[in-house]
Amino acid sequence: MSSNNSNRKVVSIIAGILTFMPFLFLIMVPTYVKTQPELGGLPFFYWYQMLWLFLAAILFFIAAVLWNRFGGD
Amino acid sequence: MLSSYGLAVFLILFAVFIVLGFYGRRWRKGDLTKIDEWALGGRRFGVFVVWFLVGADLYTAYTFIAIPSSVFSIGAIYYYAVPYVAVTFGIAMWAMPKLWKVSKEKGYVTASDFIKGNFNSRSLAILIAFVGIIAELPYIALQIVGMFSVLTVMLYGIGNIKFIEDVSLIIAFIILAFFTYFSGLRGATLNAIFKDALILLSVAIVIVVALMNIGFSKAFTNLPLKYYHILPLQVNAYWSLFLMSALALYLYPHAVTGSLSAKSPKTLRTSQSLLPLYGVGLALLALFGILVRGDSSAMSFLSNFPLASRGTYVVPGLIFYTLPSPLVGMAFLGIFIGGLVPASIMAISQSNLLTRNIIKEIKPNISSKVETQIAKISAVLFIFLALGFVFMFPLSYSVQLQLLGGIIILQTLPSLFLGLITNRLNKYALMAGLLAGLATGIYWMEVANKFGPWTTTLLPINNSVGPIFIGFLALMVNLAIVLIGSVIALPFSKK
Numbered sequence: 001m002s003s004n005n006s007n008r009k010v011v012s013i014i015a016g017i018l019t020f021m022p023f024l025f026l027i028m029v030p031t032y033v034k035t036q037p038e039l040g041g042l043p044f045f046y047w048y049q050m051l052w053l054f055l056a057a058i059l060f061f062i063a064a065v066l067w068n069r070f071g072g073d
Numbered sequence: 074m075l076s077s078y079g080l081a082v083f084l085i086l087f088a089v090f091i092v093l094g095f096y097g098r099r100w101r102k103g104d105l106t107k108i109d110e111w112a113l114g115g116r117r118f119g120v121f122v123v124w125f126l127v128g129a130d131l132y133t134a135y136t137f138i139a140i141p142s143s144v145f146s147i148g149a150i151y152y153y154a155v156p157y158v159a160v161t162f163g164i165a166m167w168a169m170p171k172l173w174k175v176s177k178e179k180g181y182v183t184a185s186d187f188i189k190g191n192f193n194s195r196s197l198a199i200l201i202a203f204v205g206i207i208a209e210l211p212y213i214a215l216q217i218v219g220m221f222s223v224l225t226v227m228l229y230g231i232g233n234i235k236f237i238e239d240v241s242l243i244i245a246f247i248i249l250a251f252f253t254y255f256s257g258l259r260g261a262t263l264n265a266i267f268k269d270a271l272i273l274l275s276v277a278i279v280i281v282v283a284l285m286n287i288g289f290s291k292a293f294t295n296l297p298l299k300y301y302h303i304l305p306l307q308v309n310a311y312w313s314l315f316l317m318s319a320l321a322l323y324l325y326p327h328a329v330t331g332s333l334s335a336k337s338p339k340t341l342r343t344s345q346s347l348l349p350l351y352g353v354g355l356a357l358l359a360l361f362g363i364l365v366r367g368d369s370s371a372m373s374f375l376s377n378f379p380l381a382s383r384g385t386y387v388v389p390g391l392i393f394y395t396l397p398s399p400l401v402g403m404a405f406l407g408i409f410i411g412g413l414v415p416a417s418i419m420a421i422s423q424s425n426l427l428t429r430n431i432i433k434e435i436k437p438n439i440s441s442k443v444e445t446q447i448a449k450i451s452a453v454l455f456i457f458l459a460l461g462f463v464f465m466f467p468l469s470y471s472v473q474l475q476l477l478g479g480i481i482i483l484q485t486l487p488s489l490f491l492g493l494i495t496n497r498l499n500k501y502a503l504m505a506g507l508l509a510g511l512a513t514g515i516y517w518m519e520v521a522n523k524f525g526p527w528t529t530t531l532l533p534i535n536n537s538v539g540p541i542f543i544g545f546l547a548l549m550v551n552l553a554i555v556l557i558g559s560v561i562a563l564p565f566s567k568k
Contacts, residue, residue, distance in 0.1 A: 022160050041290035053352045056163065060162060060163055060345070068342060073337075
């Protein structure tokens with residue numbers, strides 16, 4: 001039972017960190033206020049944040065699956 | 074004006090849409106006398122359906138009219154919608170399954186039900202319901218702007234612009250009122266999937282065609298710096314806009330409904346976690362606001378409209394000049410019902426709050442027949458009230474309608490989100506915080522707009538901080554009062 005509880009704790013910390021990543025990177029706005037490097041003529045500012053839509057989905061999905069399997073409801 | 078071929082496609086698809094709406098009322102039909110069945114589709118939707126249903130809340134006129142319009146008129150700052158969508162589901166995937174569990178256990182259908190049970194306070198629940206109803210009004214108005222702008226572009230050329238705009242507004246209102254009165258929420262599921270399929274297909278086609286014909290390099294040529302990225306002084310405005318929008322989305326009464334219709338908390342969490350992908354279409358639509366500048370025929374069409382309303386025609390205009398007319402008809406219908414379905418869902422959730430959390434609290438023994446009648450009529454009434462907000466901001470800045478709704482709905486955050494985490498908050502402190510947040514929010518709106526007509530929801534602070542979203546400032550006032558009030562009240566509460 002106690003190992004189960006400590007597992008739960010580890011999973012909640014990992015899921016928490018994964019969920020927090022997109023917030024952390026996107027809240028640091030000055031890091032992406034720039035034009036270069038461009039992607040197909042699109043300034044960095046735009047494509048970098050679009051990239052985060054994919055990264056956020058991946059990170060959130062891993063967090064959700066981990067928690068659903070080992071964490072609880 | 075749209076060719077008769079394009080118009081035919083528009084009308085045929087609209088007929089399909091209406092049929093789907095009626096068929097949807099019988100689809101997966103349950104016992105409709107139970108409120109869960111009527112309002113939440115019986116809580117049995119899986120990952121895929123919930124993904125579409127919750128995602129459908131994103132593809133509204135906000136996405137394909139308001140954001141591209143602001144990117145076009147003002148610049149990169151209105152790309153904040155992209156980080157907003159990237160992070161909002163990180164909040165939802167933890168908060169909503171929790172709300173789902175409590176709601177299932179106690180039979181809650183609205184957020185006000187939860188507040189009433191959690192804080193054991195009827196007046197706080199009524200207050201929250203009332204604030205929810207008010208916050209939806211400008212958001213519905215934004216949807217009407219979306220429907221209206223498609224109609225205006227379709228009818229363009231049959232008379233002078235003023236006349237066309239008046240006719241378009243009247244048609245949009247009548248269709249919305251009828252649809253809401255006769256359809257219900259159950260019909261909305263299939264409609265939502267149909268609408269998103271049309272939108273996603275149209276966005277994909279337009280982006281491919283526009284990138285081949287125009288390309289970003291050409292579109293960005295000669296544009297000022299504020300279109301390449303935000304300016305250094307807009308950093309605080311940027312994060313406050315996207316973070317507050319992310320917090321606000323799930324406080325809206327209509328957003329709660331889609332989440333509660335999931336089969337289980339785990340299904341709901343998985344579904345939410347994948348929703349940032351839905352934002353890719355939103356990001357591409359925002360970029361239409363830039364791409365359109367590379368299309369000379371679309372730009373010359375836009376120059377027929379004054380600056381104050383020009384932005385609102387960016388997406389319909391670009392579609393009109395890049396696609397063949399049958400596809401234009403399809404895309405226009407997508408935008409049209411993309412305003413219609415959310416507006417109707419919002420009006421229904423308002424009338425649910427009114428009947429369930431306000432009228433029944435005061436007069437508990439009305440019959441269910443009378444209740445339904447009140448709900449239907451009040452939904453139409455709310456749409457009529459929303460009309461009053463349509464021209465509150467110049468059409469090019471219609472995104473401000475959603476942000477105004479955000480300032481209002483954010484004030485319910487302490488009661489709802491903090492209420493999910495702790496039950497040690499004092500109900501009187503919550504009420505005082507909410508009212509203070511609303512009062513300071515409105516006051517700062519007046520200050521930011523120099524007590525004149527409203528055009529912005531950003532309050533300039535000073536030369537080093539720059540402007541900040543008023544919703545953030547008002548929420549801070551609210552939270553401070555809630556926390557201090559709850560701490561002071563702690564020794565007196567006998568829980």
